[in-house]
Amino acid sequence: MTTIDIHAHFVDRHYVDELTRVMRLNAGTTADGKTLLRDRGATIAWTRPDMFSAEHRLADMAQKNIDIRVLSVSAPNVYPWPATEQVEIARRVNDALARYCRAYPEKFIGLASLPLADVGASLYEIDRAVSELGLKGVAIGSNIGGVALNDARFEPLWAKINALRLPVVEHPVFPRDTSDMGEFELPLRVGLMFDTTLMAARMIYAGIFERYPDFPFVLAHTGAALIMLMERLDNGYRLFPDCRKYIAKLPSEYAKRLYYDSCAFGEKALLFAIDSVGVGQILFGTDDPFIGADTAHVMRLPISDADKTAILGGNAGRLFGLS
Numbered sequence: 001m002t003t004i005d006i007h008a009h010f011v012d013r014h015y016v017d018e019l020t021r022v023m024r025l026n027a028g029t030t031a032d033g034k035t036l037l038r039d040r041g042a043t044i045a046w047t048r049p050d051m052f053s054a055e056h057r058l059a060d061m062a063q064k065n066i067d068i069r070v071l072s073v074s075a076p077n078v079y080p081w082p083a084t085e086q087v088e089i090a091r092r093v094n095d096a097l098a099r100y101c102r103a104y105p106e107k108f109i110g111l112a113s114l115p116l117a118d119v120g121a122s123l124y125e126i127d128r129a130v131s132e133l134g135l136k137g138v139a140i141g142s143n144i145g146g147v148a149l150n151d152a153r154f155e156p157l158w159a160k161i162n163a164l165r166l167p168v169v170e171h172p173v174f175p176r177d178t179s180d181m182g183e184f185e186l187p188l189r190v191g192l193m194f195d196t197t198l199m200a201a202r203m204i205y206a207g208i209f210e211r212y213p214d215f216p217f218v219l220a221h222t223g224a225a226l227i228m229l230m231e232r233l234d235n236g237y238r239l240f241p242d243c244r245k246y247i248a249k250l251p252s253e254y255a256k257r258l259y260y261d262s263c264a265f266g267e268k269a270l271l272f273a274i275d276s277v278g279v280g281q282i283l284f285g286t287d288d289p290f291i292g293a294d295t296a297h298v299m300r301l302p303i304s305d306a307d308k309t310a311i312l313g314g315n316a317g318r319l320f321g322l323s
Contacts (some may be wrong), residue, residue, distance in 0.1 A: 001283025072139035207246030222264035261285030
């Protein structure tokens with residue numbers, strides 16, 4: 001069995017330094033060696049020295065029996081940069097990620113970041129990332145500088161991704177307004193989950209998956225609250241014309257075609273997801289190196305060995321075209 005972790009992150013020094021500059025973040029070090037990059041009392045990103053070491057990460061994978069990791073830049077991706085700088089930082093990040101993956105081709109595959117402040121440049125970057133750099137899909141935030149993913153400006157993006165049948169892995173970013181989340185790291189703990197849920201509901205109701213049914217779309221953190229809300233979304237379809245305007249089926253029918261990583265981690269949440277959308281839609285994830293889970297949260301599930309094999313690698317191997 002090949003174990004494939006589809007929710008893991010590429011931590012690049014240039015990106016972190018530039019993010020600190022462009023967002024004017026304040027850096028502080030914790031007693032256990034983390035560097036927290038903060039803005040107005042909230043942690044935007046954080047690092048540890050070992051996150052930058054490929055050797056450390058390879059040793060960690062070997063210890064945890066993880067064969068392949070699918071790497072992407074974590075939140076806030078490249079979206080904080082001004083439009084005039086976003087194309088360049090996306091190219092730099094994608095080039096660095098491609099070099100990292102080429103150095104360890106049997107261990108890492110990469111997902112491209114897109115400068116979505118410029119959709120035309122993003123379409124070009126998809127071609128460059130896939131054809132020239134060998135990246136295997138796209139990583140996308142739950143909103144783009146506060147703009148929803150179902151905004152009309154992104155229609156050419158979905159059309160191109162659909163034509164290429166290119167995997168898209170969503171990772172949440174902070175909601176547009178976190179001014180009422182000023183304590184307990186609530187933007188990270190709750191805000192990200194809220195934004196994934198809102199994004200997915202909007203995309204379903206807006207008919208993105210109705211018009212473009214041919215590409216795999218993966219939701220981080222087991223879809224946040226989407227699966228729990230499926231019946232509520234279906235009720236909206238039954239009750240309100242606006243909820244039927246762009247789709248021809250119940251929202252849950254589209255939700256069941258999406259993919260969900262296992263980064264809810266809890267047994268009850270994962271079993272609920274499996275019961276709701278099926279084993280074939282669940283992909284193993286660890287949120288490495290920020291959470292750094294192993295396979296235990298899948299292995300302890302009371303499901304068959306065949307189902308565990310599918311979640312731990314079989315489904316991802318099919319989705320990303322890996323043997």
